[in-house]
Amino acid sequence: MNAPLPPWYDDLPGSLAEAWALLVRGAADRRHPFHTLQVATIGLDGAPxxxxxxxxxxxxxxxxxxxHTDRRSRKARELAADPRIALHAYHPAAKIQLRLSGRAALHRDDPVAAAAWAATRPFSRACYRVALPPGTVAESPYAALAEAGAGDEAGREAFLAVTVSVERLEFLFLAARGHRRALFDWSGGALAASWLVP
Ligand SMILES: Cc1cc2nc3c(=O)[nH]c(=O)nc-3n(C[C@H](O)[C@H](O)[C@H](O)COP(=O)(O)O)c2cc1C
Incomplete structure (x- = not known):
């Protein structure tokens, strides 16, 4: 028997609301499939x-x-050169794929960065205390150890909060009765919502 269809199956605004609700849950819940996303940028050589x-x-x-990321990271350099960015997530149980794209803003010393750093737990802060920039070729894997005894604020200099203004959101729901693919596009100012052939 087919699984029951969700209430937003044939509903564009409902599908968009579901997408945002899943993302909100993903940010809040470490076990949610949307707690991590794949982030695509444009390399300095033009390759993705x-x-x-x-x-x-x-x-x-x-x-x-x-x-959040390290301001010395490759992605930070790429976004500084070209803020266009794409995000991807897939929820296997819900059978929902989200593809978002837009523009990134980099926050180092502003209130966004300060609030984000304040909410960052000690375990995560330690990632930013590494003296060598991420991606540096290292003679030993121990070169990446956080500097001991450096204090909790030591990583603040390397900390970067990245906000993405979403201009397009594509929603794909896989269902035996027929997949549903929808595009929500704010790039023209107002929202343009349409179904797409899956
Ligand atoms: C589950 C998981 C979560 C990760 N979270 C982050 C993160 O929040 N920020 C970050 O900069 N890198 C994170 N990473 C590491 C990145 O995937 C990447 O390896 C690293 O940031 C270097 O990327 P870059 O050289 O493109 O800048 C995470 C990796 C995994 C596997």
């Missing part, structure tokens, strides 16, 4: 690059999602 990050914040009303 992609990696996993933890989803730290979602503001549906402003269409903003946030993650």
């Amino acid at each position: 690059t992609v990696r996993t990050v933890v989803l730290r914040g979602v503001e549906p009303a402003r269409r903003v999602v946030r993650f």
